[in-house]
Amino acid sequence: xxxxxxxxxxxxxxxxxxxxxxxxxxxxxxxxxxxxxxxxxxxxxxxxxxxxxxxxxxxxxxxxxxxxxxxxxxxxxxxxxxxxxxxxxxxxxxxxxxxxxxxxxxxxxxxxxxxxxxxxxxxxxxxxxxxxxxxxxxxxxxx
Ligand SMILES: [Cu+2]
Numbered sequence: 850x851x852x853x854x855x856x857x858x859x860x861x862x863x864x865x866x867x868x869x870x871x872x873x874x875x876x877x878x879x880x881x882x883x884x885x886x887x888x889x890x891x892x893x894x895x896x897x898x899x900x901x902x903x904x905x906x907x908x909x910x911x912x913x914x915x916x917x918x919x920x921x922x923x924x925x926x927x928x929x930x931x932x933x934x935x936x937x938x939x940x941x942x943x944x945x946x947x948x949x950x951x952x953x954x955x956x957x958x959x960x961x962x963x964x965x966x967x968x969x970x971x972x973x974x975x976x977x978x979x980x981x982x983x984x985x986x987x988x989x990x991x992x
Contacts, residue, residue: 898924906930908967910978910987912957914941917978917987926972926991934963945981954981 896919898908906928911918912935924930934946936957944957948967957963970976970991979986 896922898922898930900925900928904928907933908989909933909935912936912939912943912946914939915943916985917943920987922987922989924970924989924991926970926974929969930967932965932967932978932989934965936961936963941980941985942982943980943985946978947981948976948978950976 898906900906908924939959946955946957972992974991976989
């Protein structure tokens with residue numbers, strides 16, 4: 850008799866806890882759903898390309914001593930593209946730049962801009978830019 854009473858007492862508590870849990874989960878997911886499609890919070894490690902007046906896609910990356918940044922760049926597929934490398938006080942081996950997939954090699958200046966025509970890519974293609982030794986790199990993702 851005593852145990853039964855106990856159970857009856859706890860049942861509404863369980864129900865309430867379950868209710869609270871499901872409501873908070875609902876809000877959590879609905880919030881997450883709201884954030885995902887619209888809010889492309891600018892990730893400092895990634896950057897998007899721009900399109901110039903002639904319809905060419907300009908994909909910009911910076912070369913500094915010891916790295917290229919951003920490390921990941923989103924670009925559009927199906928557009929003639931130019932990789933614009935902006936060297937800034939670049940004294941390291943990042944100056945010996947390569948795109949292995951395209952068999953492109955270039956010596957970047959210490960300061961200044963280097964533009965390389967890289968052509969068009971399919972959605973889902975990934976292009977890796979790297980120093981000649983593969984120590985520093987960045988990736989362009991076409992979508
Ligand atoms: Cu290197």
